[in-house]
Amino acid sequence: MRRTPPFVLILCICLASIVTAQTENTAVLSGTIKGRQTGEVIPRASIRVLGSSRGAIANSEGKYSIALVRGASHRLRVRAIGYRDDTITVSLTESKCQDIMLDEQAVTGQEVVVRGDASRIEARRIMREVITRKKSWMDKLNDFTGKAYSRWNYKTITGDNDSTVRSVIESIADIYWKKGKGLAERILMRKQTANLPPELNTFSVGQIQNFYDDRIDFGEYNLVSPLAEDAFDVYDYDLLEKDVKLFDGTYSVIAVETGPFAAGLIGKLWVDETDYTVGYLELHPNAAVELGPVNELRFEQRFDDVNGEYQLPIDLHMIVGIKLQLPFLPRLHFEQLSVLKDYSVNVGVHDSLFEGRRHVALPEADSVLPATWEAERAIPLTDEEAGAYTRIDSAIALSRGDTVQTFWDTFFEVLPSPALPAYSEVEGFRLGVYKHVQPVSTFPFSLYGELNFSFRPELFTYRLRAEQGLIWSLRRRVAVSGGLSGDISGKFVEMPEVTLSVGGEVFDVYHERGTAYPTPLTSITSLIYGADYQQFFRGKGYSVDLNYSPTSRSKGAIRYTAETLSDAATFYPNFLVMPDQGVFTQKNHSLIADLSTSFDISGTEINFDLNYLNSSKSFSGDYEFSQLKLEGSTGIRFGGLGKLEVTGRYHTTLSGFVPGWALYHFETRNKFFSAASYFRGLDPFEFQGDQLWMLYGEHNFYDLPMRILGITPSEYLNFHWFVFGGIGEADFRSEAPLGIHTTHDKPHGEIGVGIGNIFNILRLEGTWRLTHKKETNFYPTLSLGFTF
Numbered sequence: 001m002r003r004t005p006p007f008v009l010i011l012c013i014c015l016a017s018i019v020t021a022q023t024e025n026t027a028v029l030s031g032t033i034k035g036r037q038t039g040e041v042i043p044r045a046s047i048r049v050l051g052s053s054r055g056a057i058a059n060s061e062g063k064y065s066i067a068l069v070r071g072a073s074h075r076l077r078v079r080a081i082g083y084r085d086d087t088i089t090v091s092l093t094e095s096k097c098q099d100i101m102l103d104e105q106a107v108t109g110q111e112v113v114v115r116g117d118a119s120r121i122e123a124r125r126i127m128r129e130v131i132t133r134k135k136s137w138m139d140k141l142n143d144f145t146g147k148a149y150s151r152w153n154y155k156t157i158t159g160d161n162d163s164t165v166r167s168v169i170e171s172i173a174d175i176y177w178k179k180g181k182g183l184a185e186r187i188l189m190r191k192q193t194a195n196l197p198p199e200l201n202t203f204s205v206g207q208i209q210n211f212y213d214d215r216i217d218f219g220e221y222n223l224v225s226p227l228a229e230d231a232f233d234v235y236d237y238d239l240l241e242k243d244v245k246l247f248d249g250t251y252s253v254i255a256v257e258t259g260p261f262a263a264g265l266i267g268k269l270w271v272d273e274t275d276y277t278v279g280y281l282e283l284h285p286n287a288a289v290e291l292g293p294v295n296e297l298r299f300e301q302r303f304d305d306v307n308g309e310y311q312l313p314i315d316l317h318m319i320v321g322i323k324l325q326l327p328f329l330p331r332l333h334f335e336q337l338s339v340l341k342d343y344s345v346n347v348g349v350h351d352s353l354f355e356g357r358r359h360v361a362l363p364e365a366d367s368v369l370p371a372t373w374e375a376e377r378a379i380p381l382t383d384e385e386a387g388a389y390t391r392i393d394s395a396i397a398l399s400r401g402d403t404v405q406t407f408w409d410t411f412f413e414v415l416p417s418p419a420l421p422a423y424s425e426v427e428g429f430r431l432g433v434y435k436h437v438q439p440v441s442t443f444p445f446s447l448y449g450e451l452n453f454s455f456r457p458e459l460f461t462y463r464l465r466a467e468q469g470l471i472w473s474l475r476r477r478v479a480v481s482g483g484l485s486g487d488i489s490g491k492f493v494e495m496p497e498v499t500l501s502v503g504g505e506v507f508d509v510y511h512e513r514g515t516a517y518p519t520p521l522t523s524i525t526s527l528i529y530g531a532d533y534q535q536f537f538r539g540k541g542y543s544v545d546l547n548y549s550p551t552s553r554s555k556g557a558i559r560y561t562a563e564t565l566s567d568a569a570t571f572y573p574n575f576l577v578m579p580d581q582g583v584f585t586q587k588n589h590s591l592i593a594d595l596s597t598s599f600d601i602s603g604t605e606i607n608f609d610l611n612y613l614n615s616s617k618s619f620s621g622d623y624e625f626s627q628l629k630l631e632g633s634t635g636i637r638f639g640g641l642g643k644l645e646v647t648g649r650y651h652t653t654l655s656g657f658v659p660g661w662a663l664y665h666f667e668t669r670n671k672f673f674s675a676a677s678y679f680r681g682l683d684p685f686e687f688q689g690d691q692l693w694m695l696y697g698e699h700n701f702y703d704l705p706m707r708i709l710g711i712t713p714s715e716y717l718n719f720h721w722f723v724f725g726g727i728g729e730a731d732f733r734s735e736a737p738l739g740i741h742t743t744h745d746k747p748h749g750e751i752g753v754g755i756g757n758i759f760n761i762l763r764l765e766g767t768w769r770l771t772h773k774k775e776t777n778f779y780p781t782l783s784l785g786f787t788f
Contacts, residue, residue, distance in 0.1 A: 027092035028375050029076075030065040033058050035083065036101040044317065045080035045102070046302065050087070056378045057315055057339055063382075064100075067375035068092055078102060079247045081280070105245055123237035123254050129276045131229060134212060137310050143178040143349035144312065148185070149378035150204040150338040153385055156330040156486030163333065165388035166486055167193045171365075172376055173204035175340070181354040187361035189368045189376065193392040197492040198366050200478045203359040205338045210313050211281060211301060216265070218297070220637055221289055222603070223264055226256045227278065234262045246270055247279055256283065260707045263288040263639035267299075277311045278303055288640025290702045295331075296321030306343045315339050325716050325759050330486050339378035419450065427510060428456030444469030444496040454510070461510060461538075467503035467547075472496040501547045507563075508540040539563040539588075554597040562589045562619070589621035590614060606634045615656075625656025627690075642701040642722075649728075653690035696726030718757050725751035 033045045041062025048055040049068070056066040068074050073091045083102035090098075152169040171190040177183050183205070190201045209216060214228035224234045241253040251270040258264040267283035284298045291297065300317040315338060322332040381389070419432035432452030439445060448465040474494045482488035541563030548556045566585045595610040611629040615621055633647040700722040706713065713719060727749040755764055 025070060026067045026375055027070045028065055028067050028095040029090060029092060029098060030063070030095070030380065031097050031099040032062045033064055033078065033080065033100045033102065034062060036103050038104075042080045042083060042102060044300075045078060045083075045100075046315070048077045048079075048304075050075040050077055055314065055339065055341055057337070059337075059380050059382050061382050063380040065374070065377060065380045070094075077248075081246060084245075085248050119239040120237065123239040123252075124232075126239070126252055126254060126271055126273075126276065127226075127231070127237050130271055130278065131227060131231060133276050134227060134311070135229060138212065140346075141179065141310055142346050143176070144306075144310075144343050144345045145177075145347055145349060146175050146312075146340055146343040148173050148175045148204045148338060148340050149376070150336065151379060151385075153335050153388075154488070155333045155335075155384070157333050158330045163384070164486070165384045166488055167196050167392070168381075168385050168388055169193075169196065169201050170373075170377070171201055171204040171361075175205065176349050176353045178349045178351070178354065181351070182358070184353045184358040185360070187359070187365050189373065190361055190365045191368070191373060193388055195392050195488060196480070196490045197478055198361070199476065199492045200480070200490055202361060205316070205340070209299065209301070209316060209318070211265075211283065211299075212278070212303075212311060212313075218285065218289065219291060221263055221285075221639075223285070223289070226265055226269065226283070234258060234264045240268070243273070244270070249274065249279065251279060258286050258288070258640075260704070261288065261640045262286075265299075277305070286640075287703065287707050290642075293322050293324050294320060295323045307345055310343075310345055312343055313340055325718055332486065337379050341378075416449075416451075419452065427454035430454045442474055442494050442496060444472050444498045444501065448505075452509075461508050463505060463507040463509055465503060465505035467501055469496060469498040469501045471500040472498040498547075499549055502545070503547065504542065504544040506542045509538070511537055511539050538566045540566070553599065555595075557592075557594045559592045559594070560590070560619075561592065562621075563587070586622040587620065588615055588623055589619035590623075591616075591619070604634060604636055606632065608632050623656070623659055625658050626654040627658070628652050628654055640704065642699055642704060644697060644699045646695070646697045648696075649692070649694045651692050658690040692728060692730035694726060694728030696724070696728075698722055698724035716759050719755050720757035721753075721755055723751070723753050725749065 033042045034040060035042060043058060043060045043062055045058040045062070045064070046055060047057070047064055047066055049066070054066070056064055058064040066076075068090065070093060071091065073089060076088050076090060078086045078088065078100055080102055082105065084105040086100070086102055088100065090096075149172050150170070153165055154167045155163045155165045157163045169190075169192045171187050173185040173187045175183060175185050185204050187202075187204060190198060192198065192201050211225050212227050214225055214230070216223045216225050224231060226235050226237075236257045236259075238255040238257065239252060240255050244251045244253055249272050252273055254269040254271055256266050256269060258266055264286055265283040266286045267281065269278050270280040271277070272279055280300075280302050282298070282300050284296075285291070296319060298319045301313050302315050303311045304314045306312050316336065317338075318336040320334040320336075322334075323329075414435075416433040416435040419434055422430045430452050432450055434450035435448070437447045439447075445468045446466070448463075448467075450463045452461045453459075454461065473496070475497050477493060477495050478490050479493050479495075480488060480490040541561065543559055543561040543563075545557055545559035564585060565588050591614045593610075593612045596608065598605055598607045600606075609629075609631045612626070613629075614626040615623040617624050628651070630650045631647065633645065635643055635645045637643045700720060702720050703718065705721045706719055758764075
């Protein structure tokens with residue numbers, strides 16, 4: 001058993017002494033905040049200790065808890081939307097439970113009389129004043145420090161009211177912000193349900209979503225804030241209500257709106273009419289923000305003045321809902337509650353806090369006594385969250401001891417996984433199994449094996465690969481796993497990050513010619529329409545490779561392959577080998593170099609791939625040729641107008657004569673929509689030749705056409721509309737073999753439209769091919785795949 005270092009024990013004892021002393025000097029006031037007239041609980045009411053920045057927030061059940069100094073008199077200001085502010089005075093000698101009753105107050109203020117565009121004109125005037133005054137104090141804000149309490153909970157929702165909390169993560173941190181640097185955190189206390197390791201709890205607020213900032217980051221989006229200096233380029237505003245009594249001020253309620261083409265935030269702002277500060281907001285991304293399976297994202301935030309001059313957030317409530325568009329799967333629900341307090345502004349935060357890891361947990365963060373947690377928790381746990389701690393921690397605690405692995409545990413670990421069944425004209429149906437094994441997680445050696453059986457040749461094919469790391473470093477990482485029911489568990493592991501490795505494999509397989517379709521789609525195409533020529537050839541031999549990955553974004557490999565090709569004669573139908581001449585068999589010994597890298601240019605990611613192949617008779621093979629392939633791609637998001645993906649390819653034969661099995665080829669033809677001699681088009685790109693270039697683009701408009709038409713389909717019919725097209729040129733450097741159809745050194749192009757993301761499965765597209773030929777044909781195609 002691993003022994004705890006003595007200094008850690010001493011540190012824990014010292015911390016326990018300090019914590020006990022602090023706890024003895026405080027008493028906790030707790031209870032429930034309710035409406036006096038109805039008796040209903042008031043969720044998310046705020047409590048602030050006047051004369052300080054200390055405060056707390058009630059949870060969704062109206063429960064509150066706040067630690068106060070024993071024996072001292074405290075005046076507490078209690079606020080809630082729809083209720084009149086109240087101030088109570090308390091002096092505690094011991095912890096006490098006390099409910100707080102608030103009087104109802106109508107949120108609505110004076111009725112806004114709309115004459116033409118009067119309400120919009122007034123709203124725009126108010127917002128221009130908000131933005132102008134915001135700039136004056138933001139320019140003087142250089143840095144700040146503060147404290148943050150944050151809690152995340154993760155639950156699954158299977159019905160209208162059927163929800164289960166699966167995990168809870170809490171932390172209390174010192175936060176540091178500096179202009180141009182962003183946020184850094186030092187976690188002082190952290191606590192989480194036992195199905196997640198402490199190492200996963202590495203941030204408190206992570207990134208303060210301060211909507212006074214000009215830009216708000218969500219995934220690939222960098223949205224303009226409704227309070228940004230250039231907000232009027234994206235937003236319009238409307239005045240909903242005036243003179244609304246909220247908190248201790250009078251506010252105007254402003255509706256935030258966007259057009260159908262702009263990706264932005266919509267919702268409401270409560271603006272103080274005396275100093276034009278925002279006291280409260282409710283915002284969510286508009287329909288132009290495409291976040292994959294995220295079907296709900298809402299923000300609530302309150303602000304308060306600091307030093308009488310700066311408006312900083314004092315809390316953040318964020319809800320994220322994820323629903324995969326597949327039946328029977330629960331909706332995943334994430335909720336963040338953060339309380340920000342004890343601000344100190346322009347204190348000279350040092351740059352060293354932003355170097356290296358910005359979000360770190362102090363060594364004593366996991367050693368805090370339960371009593372201190374109860375005193376420092378700014379938002380009490382809900383009954384569901386408290387129940388999750390009890391349920392999960394008790395279940396995990398019972399299984400923390402070492403367990404003996406049973407026979408069935410071992411059996412299911414070594415049991416291989418089934419491969420997806422496939423069909424082709426060559427093999428008929430193919431069934432198989434595969435298995436990947438890494439014997440010791442900290443020693444980068446791995447084995448991979450697969451075994452397939454093809455019904456038509458009635459033959460087994462196999463592949464066995466081994467890879468060993470030569471240079472690596474161990475990284476501490478958290479492995480989180482879960483099932484379709486929503487249960488999750490995590491553990492801390494040391495995993496190798498391999499920089500240099502060597503590998504090798506032996507194989508007897510059917511090679512699929514270079515097709516852009518994934519295996520399931522190729523199988524479906526072949527099964528329904530039938531292929532008009534051989535799609536596979538058989539290769540038997542071995543390969544060895546050396547792999548180098550200096551960074552996670554760059555990889556390189558050198559591979560030597562020695563194999564015997566058979567059945568390749570079927571690639572030369574009607575012009576090379578007659579059926580009675582037997583099986584065509586030759587050796588291919590080749591050296592291949594691969595390089596792939598990606599990098600950012602002004603926030604745009606660019607991917608680049610290079611491949612060089614040399615097949616030489618000096619390697620004891622039967623072929624003498626070399627090829628070079630270059631490919632670059634990038635994706636550019638245009639806000640609410642969708643995303644453009646551009647791909648460019650250049651393939652060329654550098655020397656020698658390219659055999660038929662190595663001709664560039666990117667898609668199967670079929671005899672259903674077109675004759676076998678017709679040239680298909682660009683992407684997936686069919687070409688038989690030894691040189692080509694191609695530029696192809698696809699723009700995904702997501703659901704923009706539906707939004708313009710005002711049509712809202714059901715949750716599962718999430719239509720994504722896209723257009724695509726490109727231009728390319730292909731030719732033979734040597735004489736074209738008889739029977740191969742090519743464009744013969746003339747450009748050709750293709751355009752098409754389609755819809756996709758139906759049930760997150762279906763993608764339908766239609767293509768119009770334009771070449772130098774007189775014939776033009778419309779090619780409907782069907783693609784199947786999971787897309788988010």
